[in-house]
Amino acid sequence: xxxxxxxxxxxxxxxxEAGLRVMITNKFGPRxxxxxxxxxxxxxxxRLINSANGVSRKPLQNGRQENIKxxxxxxxxxxxxxxxxxxxxxxxxxxxxxxxxxxxxxxGDKAKWVFTWPLxxxxxxxxxxxxxxxxxxxxxxxxxxxTLWIAVFSYLMVWLVTIIGYTFGIPDVIMGITFLAAGTSxxxxxxxxxxxxxxxxxxxxxxxxxxxxxxxxxxxxxxxGLQTMVINYGSTVxxxxxxxxxxxxxxxxxxxxxxxxxxxxxxxLDWKLGVYVLVLYAIFLCFSIMIEFNVFTFVNLPMCRExx
Numbered sequence: 001x002x003x004x005x006x007x008x009x010x011x012x013x014x015x016x017e018a019g020l021r022v023m024i025t026n027k028f029g030p031r032x033x034x035x036x037x038x039x040x041x042x043x044x045x046x047r048l049i050n051s052a053n054g055v056s057r058k059p060l061q062n063g064r065q066e067n068i069k070x071x072x073x074x075x076x077x078x079x080x081x082x083x084x085x086x087x088x089x090x091x092x093x094x095x096x097x098x099x100x101x102x103x104x105x106x107x108g109d110k111a112k113w114v115f116t117w118p119l120x121x122x123x124x125x126x127x128x129x130x131x132x133x134x135x136x137x138x139x140x141x142x143x144x145x146x147t148l149w150i151a152v153f154s155y156l157m158v159w160l161v162t163i164i165g166y167t168f169g170i171p172d173v174i175m176g177i178t179f180l181a182a183g184t185s186x187x188x189x190x191x192x193x194x195x196x197x198x199x200x201x202x203x204x205x206x207x208x209x210x211x212x213x214x215x216x217x218x219x220x221x222x223x224x225g226l227q228t229m230v231i232n233y234g235s236t237v238x239x240x241x242x243x244x245x246x247x248x249x250x251x252x253x254x255x256x257x258x259x260x261x262x263x264x265x266x267x268x269l270d271w272k273l274g275v276y277v278l279v280l281y282a283i284f285l286c287f288s289i290m291i292e293f294n295v296f297t298f299v300n301l302p303m304c305r306e307x308x
Contacts, residue, residue: 049199100124123149157183173243173292178285201269243299246291254284
């Protein structure tokens with residue numbers, strides 16, 4: 001059946017594409033047909049995105065096609081004739097930059113390498129590199145080690161932010177919604193930026209919303225649960241609820257205005273939407289800081305400072 005589809009169809013489907021079209025016929029069950037139809041839609045959408053970006057799949061030497069996965073988009077030389085692809089040499093620029101023993105050539109990259117060398121060396125010797133063939137089977141060790149380092153860095157960041165806020169007389173809530181929030185959201189920002197550049201705007205937007213939901217429900221639920229059930233069973237965790245009420249109202253308003261702005265922009269991510277959300281963040285930050293400093297109403301007691 002696959003051979004018949006491949007030989008009779010004008011586009012000359014590849015074997016996987018023909019197999020998917022065979023499996024949506026009534027010879028298979030409803031669940032299988034639905035899954036294969038979904039896979040066809042996903043493949044077609046990816047093909048349209050690649051066509052819009054001027055990228056196409058190139059054949060390899062063994063006759064197979066190179067799949068576009070995880071953002072690794074193959075680029076073709078427009079001067080080459082069709083069907084003749086020049087072998088592309090490997091580009092170990094990123095790997096060399098991340099290596100603690102390889103100095104990059106560019107001046108800007110060299111300055112970054114010198115500034116981050118202690119961190120690169122520490123992570124390079126403690127986390128197995130799964131991109132190398134000899135470490136492919138230790139991906140779970142890499143995941144667990146990276147998670148452990150994230151926990152260590154998060155603890156150090158919270159400790160430093162607390163000390164800095166106490167030194168300059170800044171309330172903990174202000175440090176939390178500014179420096180601490182920015183430090184913990186940088187990985188989410190980078191992930192959203194990467195998928196947005198790949199044309200997956202829906203994934204970028206859903207990541208921003210889902211990551212914050214995860215932070216609120218899991219990031220707060222797990223430590224509070226450990227404190228009240230494991231460390232000190234039956235205890236309670238007290239929070240400043242007066243200022244928190246205004247922060248929650250501002251947060252809900254920011255989310256509503258963000259969704260409204262995306263809707264008014266016809267669900268497209270462009271520079272106008274970027275400026276809009278940055279202005280919203282600046283307004284949210286200003287109002288939150290003024291509320292915590294008792295500008296509108298009294299929500300926080302003054303911080304007690306030790307005598308010199």
